[in-house]
Amino acid sequence: MTALINLVYLISVSLFIVGLQRLSSPKTASSGNLTAALGMGLGVLIALFAPMESGDDNYLIIMGALVLGGGIGLVVAGKVLMTKMPEMVSLFNGLGGACALLISIAELLNFHDSGTFELAPYLTTLLALLIGSIAFTGSLVAYGKLSGNIKDSWKLPRANMINMILLLTLIAASVYQLQVLDTMDLVYIIMILSLIYGITFVLNVGGADMPVIISILNALTGVSAALAGIIYDNMIMLMGGILVGSSGAILTLLMCRAMNRSLFNVLAGGFGGTSSGAVQVGNQMVKEVNIMDASIMLRYSTNVVIVPGYGMAVAQAQKICKELEDLLEEVEVNVRYAIHPVAGRMPGHMNVLLAEADVDYSKLLDLEDANKFLKDTDVTIVVGANDVVNPSALDDPGSPIYGMPILEILRGKHVIVLKRGMSSGYSGIENPLFFHEKTSMLFGDAKKSLNSLLDELKTIV
Amino acid sequence: MNLIIEILTHHLTILFALIMAIFLGFELISKVPTVLHTPLMSGANAISGVVIIGAIILVRSSGSEDYISLGLGSLAILLGTINVVGGHAVTNRMLQMFRKK
Numbered sequence: 001m002t003a004l005i006n007l008v009y010l011i012s013v014s015l016f017i018v019g020l021q022r023l024s025s026p027k028t029a030s031s032g033n034l035t036a037a038l039g040m041g042l043g044v045l046i047a048l049f050a051p052m053e054s055g056d057d058n059y060l061i062i063m064g065a066l067v068l069g070g071g072i073g074l075v076v077a078g079k080v081l082m083t084k085m086p087e088m089v090s091l092f093n094g095l096g097g098a099c100a101l102l103i104s105i106a107e108l109l110n111f112h113d114s115g116t117f118e119l120a121p122y123l124t125t126l127l128a129l130l131i132g133s134i135a136f137t138g139s140l141v142a143y144g145k146l147s148g149n150i151k152d153s154w155k156l157p158r159a160n161m162i163n164m165i166l167l168l169t170l171i172a173a174s175v176y177q178l179q180v181l182d183t184m185d186l187v188y189i190i191m192i193l194s195l196i197y198g199i200t201f202v203l204n205v206g207g208a209d210m211p212v213i214i215s216i217l218n219a220l221t222g223v224s225a226a227l228a229g230i231i232y233d234n235m236i237m238l239m240g241g242i243l244v245g246s247s248g249a250i251l252t253l254l255m256c257r258a259m260n261r262s263l264f265n266v267l268a269g270g271f272g273g274t275s276s277g278a279v280q281v282g283n284q285m286v287k288e289v290n291i292m293d294a295s296i297m298l299r300y301s302t303n304v305v306i307v308p309g310y311g312m313a314v315a316q317a318q319k320i321c322k323e324l325e326d327l328l329e330e331v332e333v334n335v336r337y338a339i340h341p342v343a344g345r346m347p348g349h350m351n352v353l354l355a356e357a358d359v360d361y362s363k364l365l366d367l368e369d370a371n372k373f374l375k376d377t378d379v380t381i382v383v384g385a386n387d388v389v390n391p392s393a394l395d396d397p398g399s400p401i402y403g404m405p406i407l408e409i410l411r412g413k414h415v416i417v418l419k420r421g422m423s424s425g426y427s428g429i430e431n432p433l434f435f436h437e438k439t440s441m442l443f444g445d446a447k448k449s450l451n452s453l454l455d456e457l458k459t460i461v
Numbered sequence: 462m463n464l465i466i467e468i469l470t471h472h473l474t475i476l477f478a479l480i481m482a483i484f485l486g487f488e489l490i491s492k493v494p495t496v497l498h499t500p501l502m503s504g505a506n507a508i509s510g511v512v513i514i515g516a517i518i519l520v521r522s523s524g525s526e527d528y529i530s531l532g533l534g535s536l537a538i539l540l541g542t543i544n545v546v547g548g549h550a551v552t553n554r555m556l557q558m559f560r561k562k
Binding site for chain 1: 463475486496504506507508512518522535536541552557558
């Protein structure tokens with residue numbers, strides 16, 4: 001029996017690994033997800049039916065919770081809009097953290113009830129509690145910020161100091177608890193402090209830095225799952241957790257690199273306030289373009305690049321972009337999409353939205369390929385992107401985003417920026433692109449502007 | 462110090478597994494292209510729901526009178542299952558869109 005259980009465990013872990021491996025290509029990704037889900041299903045089955053040394057099984061409660069949770073999960077997953085994906089992922093992530101938090105508390109209570117325990121499992125459980133709690137409240141705050149329920153302007157004064165003090169107190173309290181181990185009192189305090197730390201550490205991070213924060217929180221939940229795996233000596237939990245932890249860590253690094261900033265700088269809520277070094281653009285004039293001229297420019301181009309940003313998601317303009325692409329491709333204009341790694345609110349956000357609108361993924365260019373393609377581009381349309389196309393990053397050492405790799409759209413011949421008004425981007429940094437001689441502005445709601453462009457184009461193709 | 466000695470003597474296998482898993486994870490994930498970062502993240506998110514296995518073991522090993530463990534455990538199963546099922550389902554929805562081509 002034990003041999004059989006161990007075999008199924010091995011299969012289950014292998015399925016996770018194969019699943020993640022298959023996620024590395026768009027063609028096999030879908031089956032990769034299902035493979036991982038199958039591994040998960042097997043793991044749950046063993047957990048349900050492997051013989052236990054003690055306990056009353058309590059199957060009724062377990063089944064109830066599984067069915068209810070599964071039902072809620074399916075309904076929510078079926079309903080959510082693709083533009084709301086960052087919120088959804090944050091929320092789910094928080095639930096995973098909460099799960100780790102709950103079982104750690106229960107296990108610590110059991111340790112204290114039984115009175116005999118080793119230090120190593122106790123430490124592991126305490127860490128799982130700490131990290132699970134941070135991931136839980138952190139994800140909820142991220143969810144709140146992304147859904148707009150928590151305003152970006154709600155910031156803590158002296159947040160860095162508060163965070164540092166909280167973190168040090170947490171470490172000190174944990175070390176002390178390991179020395180004395182007498183009651184649960186300090187454990188509850190550690191839990192509450194971790195929950196507070198989760199809030200304070202996400203609250204001050206700017207909206208444009210959300211891709212980094214979501215990745216970190218993802219990694220934290222993975223680590224807490226892996227720690228819980230050590231508690232139960234369970235390889236599936238350990239492997240699953242570590243794989244998730246690695247994926248979160250890698251994405252965090254990639255996102256930081258894409259912004260040319262250190263993790264510390266992102267967490268400290270850098271950006272914003274420091275705009276004093278930015279170019280003075282106060283009384284420069286912008287050039288506007290009308291729909292007719294814009295559509296003629298597009299019609300007689302060879303290569304057109306669309307640069308989507310969070311504004312495209314807000315305006316729900318991805319389907320119109322695809323219609324524009326189709327119309328232009330009919331008259332043999334090449335259309336590509338240039339996607340910056342941090343465009344949107346989570347890694348790969350724009351790719352998913354465009355895939356939803358049926359855009360072929362071979363037309364989605366990453367930073368490097370896009371910058372090569374931009375040299376031969378006649379017209380670039382910026383749809384709701386700002387900081388990722390800000391030329392200050394290249395040539396203004398005083399700018400807060402100096403050194404960040406950007407989409408160098410000024411390499412092309414013309415730029416059309418779709419924009420609601422002249423407000424600066426999420427980071428509050430002025431963008432000299434708007435005043436450049438190659439740039440024309442098309443003011444208004446992105447979706448409406450694209451619709452008018454589409455109608456106008458239909459009359460001339 | 463005692464802690465370190467204890468971990469090294471009693472939990473060596475799991476430490477090996479831990480280190481291998483970290484390298485494997487980095488190796489696997491760094492191959493995922495930018496296009497798939499959102500599904501990767503939501504798929505990984507679903508996988509982090511493996512903690513429900515711990516929650517299930519917790520509830521099964523508790524006595525039927527141990528209301529605290531049962532309460533905490535069943536809530537953990539509920540939340541974890543939403544994460545696992547919802548996560549895989551939403552990832553599947555996204556990846557269907559990539560597969561059409």
